[in-house]
Amino acid sequence: MTWNLISFIKRKKHIQPQVEEVAANPLPDASPDELTPLDLAFAGDAVYGLLVREYLLKSGSRPVKELHTLAVEMVRAEAQAKAAHIIMPMLSVEEADIYRRGRNAKVGGIPKSATPGEYHSATGLESLFGWLYLNGNGDRIEELFDAICEGEKK
Numbered sequence: 001m002t003w004n005l006i007s008f009i010k011r012k013k014h015i016q017p018q019v020e021e022v023a024a025n026p027l028p029d030a031s032p033d034e035l036t037p038l039d040l041a042f043a044g045d046a047v048y049g050l051l052v053r054e055y056l057l058k059s060g061s062r063p064v065k066e067l068h069t070l071a072v073e074m075v076r077a078e079a080q081a082k083a084a085h086i087i088m089p090m091l092s093v094e095e096a097d098i099y100r101r102g103r104n105a106k107v108g109g110i111p112k113s114a115t116p117g118e119y120h121s122a123t124g125l126e127s128l129f130g131w132l133y134l135n136g137n138g139d140r141i142e143e144l145f146d147a148i149c150e151g152e153k154k
Contacts, residue, residue, distance in 0.1 A: 032130075032131050032134035032135050035134070036105070037098075037101040037102040037104075037105040037123070037124075037127045038102075038105050038107070038123070038127075039130070040098070040102060040126070040127040040128075040130035040131045040134070041102055041105070041123050041126035041127045041130055042126075042130065043129075043130035043133055043134055044102075044125070044126035044127055044128065044129035044130030044131070044132075044133065045075075045126045045130070047129045047130060047132075047133045047141070048075060048080070048125070048126060048129050048145075049071070049075050051129075051141070051145050052071050052074045052075055053067070053071055055074075055145075055149060056070050056071060056074075074152075076113065076114070076122075077111065077113070077114035077118045077119045077121075077122040078113075078114055078118050080118075080121065080122035080125045080126070081114075081117070081118040081119075081121035081122050081125075082151075082152075083125055083148040083151070083152075084099065084121045084122070084124055084125040085121070086147060086148050086151035086152075087125075087144050087147050087148060087151075090143075090144065090147060091128075095128060095131075095132075095140075098127055098128050098131045099124040099125065099127065099128045100124065101124075101127060102123050102124035102125070102126065102127025102128065103120045103121055103123060103124030103127075104120070104124075105120075105123055105127070107119065107120070107123060128144075129141060129144075132144075
């Protein structure tokens with residue numbers, strides 16, 4: 001379904017940083033399994049947002065304001081909570097554990113536009129997408145996002 005982001009994720013593990021970059025950043029690479037659920041959600045928010053934007057662009061050219069409005073509708077907590085519900089039966093035990101860790105994470109605040117349950121489910125979904133991305137599992141991201149898009153159409 002998605003072309004550029006998924007192919008980038010698949011190549012991500014093969015890209016080596018330049019020597020100068022390593023010297024400037026002496027921090028060791030953290031394993032995705034060592035990151036907090038909110039760290040994973042930070043990455044997953046960006047990945048999910050980019051997938052949504054790519055999906056909208058592939059559905060045809062529209063005015064930018066309309067694209068933005070549609071993107072906001074798809075990435076808000078309520079929509080992400082529905083997306084999480086759609087893919088829950090598809091998750092492996094390990095993926096479900098990552099989702100639960102994200103869902104149960106203590107978040108700083110909940111926007112007025114979402115219920116606490118929706119916001120926590122959305123954080124779980126973002127954690128899962130972040131974990132998959134950081135592990136370079138583009139095929140799985142594509143499979144889950146395709147299921148979300150199909151579920152939204154029903």
